[in-house]
Amino acid sequence: MNMRALYFVAFKSILKKEITRFTRIWVQTLVPPAISMTLYFLIFGNLVGKRIGEMGGVSYMEFIAPGLIMMSVITSSYSNVASSFFSAKFQRNLEELMVAPVPHYVMIAGYVGGGVVRGLLVGVIVTAVALFFVDFSLYNLPLVLLTVLITSILFSLAGLINAVFAKSFDDISIIPTFVLTPLTYLGGVFYSLSLLPPFWQGVSTLNPVVYMINTFRYGFLGIADISVPFSVAVMVAFCMGFWFVAYYLISRGIGLRS
Amino acid sequence: MENIEYALVLEEVKKTYKGGVEAVKGISLKVRQGDFYALLGPNGAGKSTTIGIISSLVQKTSGQVSVFNHDLDSELDRAKLCIGLVPQEFNFNQFETVLQIVMNQAGYYGVAKTEALIRAEKYLCQLDLWEKRNSPARALSGGMKRRLMIARALMHQPQLLILDEPTAGVDIELRRSMWTFLTELNAQGVTIILTTHYLEEAEMLCRNIGIIDKGELVENTTMKSLLSRLDLETFILDLGENRTEAPEISGFPMRLTAPHTLEINVEKDQSINQVFALLSQQNIDVLSMRNKANRLEELFVRLVEKAKGKKS
Numbered sequence A: 001m002n003m004r005a006l007y008f009v010a011f012k013s014i015l016k017k018e019i020t021r022f023t024r025i026w027v028q029t030l031v032p033p034a035i036s037m038t039l040y041f042l043i044f045g046n047l048v049g050k051r052i053g054e055m056g057g058v059s060y061m062e063f064i065a066p067g068l069i070m071m072s073v074i075t076s077s078y079s080n081v082a083s084s085f086f087s088a089k090f091q092r093n094l095e096e097l098m099v100a101p102v103p104h105y106v107m108i109a110g111y112v113g114g115g116v117v118r119g120l121l122v123g124v125i126v127t128a129v130a131l132f133f134v135d136f137s138l139y140n141l142p143l144v145l146l147t148v149l150i151t152s153i154l155f156s157l158a159g160l161i162n163a164v165f166a167k168s169f170d171d172i173s174i175i176p177t178f179v180l181t182p183l184t185y186l187g188g189v190f191y192s193l194s195l196l197p198p199f200w201q202g203v204s205t206l207n208p209v210v211y212m213i214n215t216f217r218y219g220f221l222g223i224a225d226i227s228v229p230f231s232v233a234v235m236v237a238f239c240m241g242f243w244f245v246a247y248y249l250i251s252r253g254i255g256l257r258s
Numbered sequence B: 001m002e003n004i005e006y007a008l009v010l011e012e013v014k015k016t017y018k019g020g021v022e023a024v025k026g027i028s029l030k031v032r033q034g035d036f037y038a039l040l041g042p043n044g045a046g047k048s049t050t051i052g053i054i055s056s057l058v059q060k061t062s063g064q065v066s067v068f069n070h071d072l073d074s075e076l077d078r079a080k081l082c083i084g085l086v087p088q089e090f091n092f093n094q095f096e097t098v099l100q101i102v103m104n105q106a107g108y109y110g111v112a113k114t115e116a117l118i119r120a121e122k123y124l125c126q127l128d129l130w131e132k133r134n135s136p137a138r139a140l141s142g143g144m145k146r147r148l149m150i151a152r153a154l155m156h157q158p159q160l161l162i163l164d165e166p167t168a169g170v171d172i173e174l175r176r177s178m179w180t181f182l183t184e185l186n187a188q189g190v191t192i193i194l195t196t197h198y199l200e201e202a203e204m205l206c207r208n209i210g211i212i213d214k215g216e217l218v219e220n221t222t223m224k225s226l227l228s229r230l231d232l233e234t235f236i237l238d239l240g241e242n243r244t245e246a247p248e249i250s251g252f253p254m255r256l257t258a259p260h261t262l263e264i265n266v267e268k269d270q271s272i273n274q275v276f277a278l279l280s281q282q283n284i285d286v287l288s289m290r291n292k293a294n295r296l297e298e299l300f301v302r303l304v305e306k307a308k309g310k311k312s
Helices: A005-026 A031-052 A060-090 A094-098 A104-130 A141-165 A170-187 A198-204 A208-220 A226-254 B049-054 B076-082 B096-110 B113-126 B144-154 B173-186 B200-205 B224-226 B272-281 B295-311
Strands: B006-016 B022-032 B036-040 B062-067 B082-084 B160-165 B191-195 B208-213 B217-223 B230-240 B254-257 B261-267 B286-291
Touching: A005 A060, A005 A104, A005 B076, A005 B096, A031 A060, A031 A104, A031 B191, A060 A094, A060 A104, A060 A141, A060 A170, A060 A208, A094 A104, A094 B036, A094 B096, A104 A226, A104 B200, A141 A170, A141 A208, A141 A226, A170 A198, A170 A208, A198 B006, A208 A226, A226 B191, B006 B049, B006 B096, B006 B191, B022 B049, B022 B217, B036 B049, B036 B173, B036 B200, B049 B173, B049 B191, B062 B076, B076 B082, B082 B144, B096 B144, B144 B160, B144 B173, B173 B191, B191 B200, B200 B295, B208 B224, B208 B295, B217 B224, B217 B286, B224 B295, B230 B272, B261 B272, B272 B286
Parallel strands: B036 B191, B036 B208, B082 B160, B160 B191
Antiparallel strands: B006 B022, B006 B062, B208 B217, B230 B261, B230 B286, B254 B261
């Protein structure tokens, strides 16, 4: 048997299973980001934003829209893989995959693929919601697509790593609550980094989410706080780092094999 | 390793868990292609760990495992392709439908969708689950879930099927139908390794047997030769009339366990016909007769107790 063909069929099977899983519970996976983004646009964009005026040379609503889209993509990609992989581990149906001739990279790619598809789908939904509130200009479409793709891959990998270590369902909600949300809120969704004092600007550069929102916003509006090529390089570096960590954990069977 | 004729070869396989518990202490074992092999042992003996090592769910500490001549260390995926595993506990996604579960499994082994559908229909029909193909797994009865695990394990048509207590908690009618199914599967050339606590099941189905106790293989032989070692059998006789005491027959120790039930020990070189003849001489009618325990069960208990005696 051609093992490469086998691996490709296995990858498609994992991906299809993952997509089927989140679309089966679409009310829990696809609708909430649309509702919360509507509220963000109404409250921060419309009500508060009118009093703020312009930021970075554009209306406040326009300024926050890319960050809000990115926030949904991050959360959806992360939680999709974290909950799916942990459930599979918890219910022991991950053993189906572990006894099958599926290389670790295929397993990771399948789960991450599911997270990416959900992240992108949520991104499209939230963008559609945003269009009710703000007219988008699109400065650099390829950059927008590249950024959203790398971001969803990165946070899908992060979700996978979280699920590998998680021992209970509480463990997969701790990271989003105590790490992901603060990083996203402090990642420049609602403000320009130039508003911060120099010290906090420096601290912000340690936050990987800053680079994603910065690049994504540049793709839409053509305005950036940090160099775009540097931001892309940081994102790719984080992505590769997370991939190696995920691969190491899965291949060593940490949290999976006795 | 050149082991063309062997489905499975274990050489000095050891597993020591963190904390120092030695679950498997250097097991060496060969299972021939086409065999129906029973792997027995008391709870905690190391059977499931051994199966876990073969199916790569458990990382061995040392030793070598090869499946159809594919070494687990150097040709893991090729070895995995040969194995179908039916684990002890239900480990499928309870929210997926029966069809989704078997189709996914086929996909993990590289079976294309059209072929997978054909196989799904074949195995789900054979195991009487086709009508339930669109039901979520959580809605199935315990027996159906057991059969689903077997159907799932067969989707890639493995050459070696490992069944870890496949009939646990299954009613006798279903158990018998599963025996028939497994016997047919073995007749088609699939090598089967079975662990079970129902020893009559092992005696009925398996040709060869290994007994693991405390992580060691204490017995590895043919079922026939193992059973031939049974030097004493206990029979229960149902009598035609009630009695107050057991009859006395020289050479055959007997005891009355109920007014109409007699228990008698017969040694390997004694004839049961002799017992009937002697009872008839005393005008004692025997209505029926049965073994007190399954023959394999008696041997198993003795072997395990002997091993315990050695340790102490």
